[in-house]
Amino acid sequence: MLSVKRRKAWEAFLDFCAVWVQPGLVLVVLLSGTMLSFDFAALALQYPEWRGVFGVLQATPLFVVLLIAGLVSFALSILETRRHGTLATMRSHLRQRQSEIDEIGNSITILFDGLLLNVGRKLQLTEGAQVRVSLYMHDKNQKAFVRCGRYSPNPVFAEPGRTSYPDDEGCIAQGWLKEWHFDNQVPANGAARRSYNQKQYAIPDHVNEAIRMKSRLYAARRLDDALGTAVAVLVVEAIEPDHFEEEFIRATLDGVADDFARMIHTLHRYIPNPANAAESGL
Incomplete structure (x- = not known):
């Protein structure tokens, strides 16, 4: 040797x-x-x-x-x-390595889903409530938000949906820019909703039509790590515009913001990111 x-x-x-x-x-x-x-x-x-x-x-x-x-x-x-090794051996090692990374990523997603369940409990969500809590990591290279966790006591709204969102659209972008954003004035549906979303959130009509959860209340809290760098956004949305008082929901999200920010800062390399996977040909 x-x-x-x-x-x-x-x-x-x-x-x-x-x-x-x-x-x-x-x-x-x-x-x-x-x-x-x-x-x-x-x-x-x-x-x-x-x-x-x-x-x-x-x-x-x-x-x-x-x-x-x-x-x-x-x-x-x-x-x-x-x-x-041969090219076939190298490819096999790469596939094995990617499989290990995917497993880590899946475990992290499950971890965040569980932590968002705890946030739901702090928000006093009841079974079947038309409320959803989501965590989005910011990808500065892709200029997008990548969903890395979601919880809703309503199984319809717990579905994954899109995996990433542009960082210049929607309530997520507003929370990212302002640190805190709250809006419970969104019209229920129809032309009024489309016009409001276009004006307030720069959401195109085709995207607006594809939104499955027609939320009328949005709360977005930016997450900054210990260095003061913005890393993610925590979003709560509800169908009923009067489901939460702004003071209550802000205090709840403020209470968990630092913990989530630390975890995103530590684990961001392993959080599943569809954009990176596509670039790698995986």
Whole structure:
């Protein structure tokens, strides 16, 4: 077994060979293989001013050079394969790693769902209440909010729905900008609702029509980590506009905000993010 220091040196040597030596060997193989077909004696007679160069090339054992370069390149390829494995092995390891990450992500989602259940209890939600509590992590690269937890005592409203939302639309965006947003003036439905959502929340008509839970009360609390960096938004929505008093719901969300912010800050790399998965081809 190689010591740690020797193994690191060996790995560095193989990296150097892969980056610099092997491409050079490939070039040598290509050039020497091509020059084997040349008659340098005839070329020296045709171009006497280059006789010295052609004499050197004629005296060089090009076949030996070709053979040595090919063998060394082959040996380095074998070492690289032994170090990293075949492409199929690497893909298998990547799939296994992704499966482990997915399992962690699923566990985190279940954890957040359970914590939001506790928030529901603090909000004194009863069975079948037309209320939903959701947690959205902000993805600054995608300029979107990624849902990472949801709870509702009503199974219809507990359904996942969209996995991400633009960070410039809806009550989530308002809470993100202002730290706190409360609105219980949303019209129930129809043209009045579409107009209100477009004016207040920049929600396009086609998105408005696709919203399944026609909430009339929204409360959004931004979550900042210990460094003061905004990381997520906690949202409560209800069908009935008078379901909560603003003071009560704000005090409840203020009471849990720091705990959720710490968890998002710590676990954000492992929270399932459909955008990252699509970029990775997973």
